[in-house]
Amino acid sequence: MTGTGGRASALNDGLGMPPYTGSGPYCYTHSLAMVLGPAAPAPAVIETLTGAPFGVQSIGGTLPLFDPYGWNPEVGLDAAIGLLGWRCERSAGGTAEEAPARLRAACVRGPALVGPVDMGLLAYQTGLPDDDPSGGDHYVVVLGVEDGTVLLHDPHGHPYATLPAAAFTASWRAAGVPYVEAGFVLRTGFVRERAVADAEALRRSLPNALDWLGGRTDRPMPPGSLGGAAAVEALASQVDAGLDPGVRALLAEFGVRVGARRLADAATCLGILGLAGPAAVATGQARILGGLQHPLVTGDDAALAAGLRRLAPTYERLRGALAAEVAERTGA
Numbered sequence: 001m002t003g004t005g006g007r008a009s010a011l012n013d014g015l016g017m018p019p020y021t022g023s024g025p026y027c028y029t030h031s032l033a034m035v036l037g038p039a040a041p042a043p044a045v046i047e048t049l050t051g052a053p054f055g056v057q058s059i060g061g062t063l064p065l066f067d068p069y070g071w072n073p074e075v076g077l078d079a080a081i082g083l084l085g086w087r088c089e090r091s092a093g094g095t096a097e098e099a100p101a102r103l104r105a106a107c108v109r110g111p112a113l114v115g116p117v118d119m120g121l122l123a124y125q126t127g128l129p130d131d132d133p134s135g136g137d138h139y140v141v142v143l144g145v146e147d148g149t150v151l152l153h154d155p156h157g158h159p160y161a162t163l164p165a166a167a168f169t170a171s172w173r174a175a176g177v178p179y180v181e182a183g184f185v186l187r188t189g190f191v192r193e194r195a196v197a198d199a200e201a202l203r204r205s206l207p208n209a210l211d212w213l214g215g216r217t218d219r220p221m222p223p224g225s226l227g228g229a230a231a232v233e234a235l236a237s238q239v240d241a242g243l244d245p246g247v248r249a250l251l252a253e254f255g256v257r258v259g260a261r262r263l264a265d266a267a268t269c270l271g272i273l274g275l276a277g278p279a280a281v282a283t284g285q286a287r288i289l290g291g292l293q294h295p296l297v298t299g300d301d302a303a304l305a306a307g308l309r310r311l312a313p314t315y316e317r318l319r320g321a322l323a324a325e326v327a328e329r330t331g332a
Contacts (some may be wrong), residue, residue, distance in 0.1 A: 017283075019268045023157070026257045028073045028115065028139040030078065030155035035113045035141055035190055041084065041198045045264035049205050050076030053266035053282070054212040056259075058231035061224035062238070064251065066259025066289065068212035069227025071115065071217025072179040073139065077187070082275060083205055085196035088113075089189040093182035099172060100165045104145040106188040113187040114152075114172060116180060121171035122154065124161050136254070137177045143226045182313065201232030202269050206326055213319035232312035239305040252297050260290035270322075278322040285314045 005260025029047045033040040047053065067076075081088060094102065106112045119125060119138035133172065141153040143160075149169040154161050163171075173183040210332070214229050226234050267282035288311045295303035 002152055005281050013134060020261060020264045024261045025156070025254050026261070027155050028076050028077055028113075031113050031115065031139040031141050031153075032077060034153055034155070035111050035187075036084070036086065037206075039042060039192060041201070044203065044268050045198050046080050046084075047262055048097065048266050048269040049201055050079040051079055051205070051208050051299055052076055053262035054209040054318070055215075055227060057221075058220040058226040058234050062225055062244075062247070063236055064231065064235045064238075064255060066262065069225065069231070070216050070221055072302045073137065074179060074185070075219075077113075079205070079208060081190075083196070083201045085194040085201075086189045086190055086192050088186050088191070090185065092180065092185040094184055095178050096169050096173060099169050099184045100145060100150075102184070103142060103150070103172075103186065106186055107142055107144045108188065109189055111153075112142045112262070113139065113190075114142045115185060116174045116177045117168075117171040118174055119156075119171075119177055121167065122161075122163065123167055124154075124163060125156070126156060127276045137174070162192040199272055202273055206273075206322065210319065213315060213322065228315045229312040232308050232315075236305045236312070239301050239308065243301065243304075248296065252293070256289060258292075263289060275322070275325045278318060278325055281314060285311065285318065288314070331332050 026043055026047060026086050029043050029050070031045055032046055050073070051071060052067045053072065055065050056064070057069040057071070058064050077092075091102070103112065104112070116137035116139060119136050122138070122140075138154075138156065140155070143151045143153065145151070145165060148165050151166050152161050152162050152163070152168075169184075174180055174185070175183065177183075212227075238244070263282050263286035267279045267286060270279035270282060288307055292304055292307045292311075295301070295307065
C-alpha cells in the first residue's frame with residue numbers, strides 16, 4: 001500500500017521520470033549547439049539559458065506563444081552565448097545583392113549561425129501549405145556558399161541541405177519576421193573566452209529567469225499584449241469563443257510542442273542545481289501543457305480551455321518557488 005502510494009506520488013510530481021529527448025522545434029538551440037561544436041552543452045541547457053521556458057505571452061492579445069512576455073529568439077541567443085562564456089560577431093542589414101557575398105566570406109572562418117529566416121521560403125522543406133508561403137521564423141547553420149549554392153544544416157531534419165543562393169537570400173531577408181529591424185542576420189566568429197560549467201551557467205541565469213517570470217516591462221510590445229496568467233486566461237477565452245483556425249494550427253504544430261519541451265528541459269536543469277521545488281512546478285507545467293495536444297487537435301475545446309485555466313496560475317507559482325530558493329541560497 002505504501003509502495004503504491006509512493007509510486008503514484010512520484011508520477012504526480014514527475015520525479016523518477018526520464019527527461020524527454022527526441023525531435024522538436026528547437027531550431028536556434030540546435031543551431032547554436034552545432035556552431036559551438038564539442039564544447040556545446042546539451043540542448044536542454046542551452047534552451048533554459050535562453051530564458052524561453054520562463055513565461056508565456058499573447059502578442060497583441062491574440063497570438064499566443066509559450067515563451068516570456070517580450071522575449072524572442074534573438075534576445076535568447078545573446079543571453080545563452082554570453083552565459084556559456086562565448087562571444088561572436090552579429091551583423092545584419094544590407095542589400096539582397098550584397099548578402100550572399102557577406103555570407104560566403106563569413107563561412108570561410110567557419111560555420112555561420114543564420115537567422116531568423118522565413119521557413120516557408122526554404123524550398124526543400126515539405127508539408128508547408130501552398131496557399132501560405134510564410135512558414136514562420138527559423139534558424140539554420142550555413143556551411144558554405146559555392147557556385148551559387150548554399151550548403152547548410154537545417155535542424156528541422158535536413159542535414160547537408162542545399163538551396164540556390166538567390167532562394168536562400170529571399171528566405172534570409174526575413175521580411176515577415178516582426179522581431180528583427182533588419183534582415184540578413186548572421187552570427188559568426190565564435191570564440192570561447194572562458195570555460196563555464198553547465199551548472200555555473202544555469203546558476204548565473206536564475207536572475208534572468210526571475211525577471212522573465214516577473215514580467216519585464218523594458219521590451220517593446222504591440223498594444224494589447226499580455227503576459228503570464230493573463231495571457232493564458234486570454235487564450236482560454238479565445239477557445240471559449242471559437243479558436244481561430246490559424247491560431248489552432250500554430251499551437252498544434254509548434255506552440256504546445258515547444259512549450260511543453262521547454263518546461264520539461266527547465267525542470268531538468270533546475271534539478272541539476274538541486275532546486276527540487278521549482279523543478280517539480282516546471283514538471284507539472286510541462287505535463288499540463290503537453291496534455292493539451294490531444295484536445296487541441298481533436299477539437300475537444302472544453303478540455304482545452306479547462307487545461308489552460310489549470311496552467312494559468314502555475315507561472316506565478318514557479319516564480320514564487322524559484323524566488324524563495326534563490327533568496328535562501330544567497331541569504332537575501
